Amino acid sequence: MAKTEHQKELLSAWRERTVVGGVCAIRCTANNRVLLSAVADPAGLRNRFQFSAATGSCTFLPLAADWNKYGAGSFTFTVLEELKKGADQTDAQFKADLEALAALWRERLAAEGAEFYTK
Template sequence: MKDKKSKKALRAQYEERTITGGVYVIRNTQSGQILLESTTDLTGSRNRFDFARKTGAGVNLKLQRDWSHLGGDQFEFEVLETLDKSETQTGEAFAEDLEVLEEFWQEKLKDAYFY
């Protein structure tokens, strides 16, 4: 009985959590080249980057050649802007808002050296 209540409580906490997306860059510190991305799960994207740095596995294909040549320690993850999903917003609408935010940053960084 107690396990059932704790599972319900955990599920409720999970469903009530704030979902944070955002726009980020992965920067090659040697060349200055950047990969600009948006995501509905900023924490997950950061965790994937950290995992790739530690293991060399799961590297974004656009970065693969430089990553293999230079090593993961020559790349950094930088959050440019965050956006919290509202309670009434659909996942699709949230993703669309993030795409618009990414386009804004693409324009703002138009002189950058992109992957």
């Protein structure tokens, strides 16, 4: 099946888009525990969190026990830091950079007294 000119333009625009990943934290304010995530799509993770909060159902398995105990209102979502993917950077390199950034945030939050959920 041949692609139309419009489809080719859309595909080209998608490939040339700026990819911005980030380190995100979902925090339980009742016990100061944090689920830290390094993701290539922080907006997608935020949407998933908002869906969970709106429906009252936890889609984050590590949080389930506290979610049921304290309720969705006890959780906050924050993008701690964003990172743009370099033009010549592979997906694996980008993921490694995001993981390194998450490790720095884990140290910083631990120094502030945060406990962490395990994935």
